[in-house]
Amino acid sequence: MELMASPFASAFGAFIDSVQTRCVICSPYITQGPMRLLVDGVREKGAQNAVSVTVVTDISASNLVQGSTDVAALIYLCEHLPKTRLIYLPRIHAKVFTSGDSLALIGSANFTEGGFRGNLEYGVRVTEESVVKRVNHDIRRYARLGGLVSPDRLLSLQSQVTEIRVAVSEEQRSIRAKLRAASSELRQNAQDDLVRIRLKGRSLQSIFADTVLYLLSDRRLSTQDLYEMVPAIHPDLCDDSVSRIISGDRRVIWQHRLRHAQQALKKKGLIENDPASGEWLLSSNQDGSVSPAAD
Numbered sequence: 001m002e003l004m005a006s007p008f009a010s011a012f013g014a015f016i017d018s019v020q021t022r023c024v025i026c027s028p029y030i031t032q033g034p035m036r037l038l039v040d041g042v043r044e045k046g047a048q049n050a051v052s053v054t055v056v057t058d059i060s061a062s063n064l065v066q067g068s069t070d071v072a073a074l075i076y077l078c079e080h081l082p083k084t085r086l087i088y089l090p091r092i093h094a095k096v097f098t099s100g101d102s103l104a105l106i107g108s109a110n111f112t113e114g115g116f117r118g119n120l121e122y123g124v125r126v127t128e129e130s131v132v133k134r135v136n137h138d139i140r141r142y143a144r145l146g147g148l149v150s151p152d153r154l155l156s157l158q159s160q161v162t163e164i165r166v167a168v169s170e171e172q173r174s175i176r177a178k179l180r181a182a183s184s185e186l187r188q189n190a191q192d193d194l195v196r197i198r199l200k201g202r203s204l205q206s207i208f209a210d211t212v213l214y215l216l217s218d219r220r221l222s223t224q225d226l227y228e229m230v231p232a233i234h235p236d237l238c239d240d241s242v243s244r245i246i247s248g249d250r251r252v253i254w255q256h257r258l259r260h261a262q263q264a265l266k267k268k269g270l271i272e273n274d275p276a277s278g279e280w281l282l283s284s285n286q287d288g289s290v291s292p293a294a295d
Helices: 009-018 032-044 061-066 071-080 113-118 129-143 151-199 204-215 223-233 253-267
Strands: 002-005 022-026 052-057 084-088 096-099 103-107 122-126 147-149 243-246 249-252 271-273 280-282
Touching: 009 032, 009 096, 009 103, 009 113, 022 129, 032 071, 032 113, 052 071, 052 129, 061 151, 071 084, 071 151, 096 129, 103 129, 122 129, 204 223, 204 253, 223 253, 249 253, 253 271
Parallel strands: 022 052, 052 084
Antiparallel strands: 002 122, 022 096, 084 147, 096 103, 103 122, 243 249, 271 280
């Protein structure tokens, strides 16, 4: 008996090289790479029509759809090594590989690329014939609990798995779209609540009026300047997507409210417009300290 640590590639390679007449692959998950290595190893010996292969695995729909077990790998095995028996056993979790009664690998590794190379696995290599025979006996007992799967059934499963994957993909796209819609709605609801908090006891026009006074406290600004600077201060209150028809023209609501705030401040004598430049500034009778604008 020999302890084995990762990588298992050399141990699996030795197992494949040792196959002469029969072998057992007991593994919940099986993928293409190791299966092709097994087939190639047997074919190099010219023994493809002589070697008996027993595979005990879990070909449940979830495993096949997720790709944990590759149904194409099982089909490939059956096509190239005709003396293959495939047993479907849903609850199988053992990872056992035997070559005749001379070698057994027992451990954590599945018959997959990850089991061969990528994962950190551990196991034992057994060459004592009496122990290997006992291992084969125990796996045969497991196999009797499962069902024999014909190559035709595998082909049918492959077709069904393809259809399921398409359906799952469409379902996931739909779910993602629904999640995006739900997320967008939740974000919008939260944003609406935050805006309500911001506006509690005040109007949008009043907030904009105070903002205009703040921005004009040390500079002169055009209306276009205000359109660019106010959203930087109040991004939550300046939603360009919200508009309505005003006097026959479609106008963004926040800009309309800002213009109203400017005009209200002008009427109160707090700001004025320079006819020459078109810029807004604090009224000449202001001393630079302005009171908050009233609604």
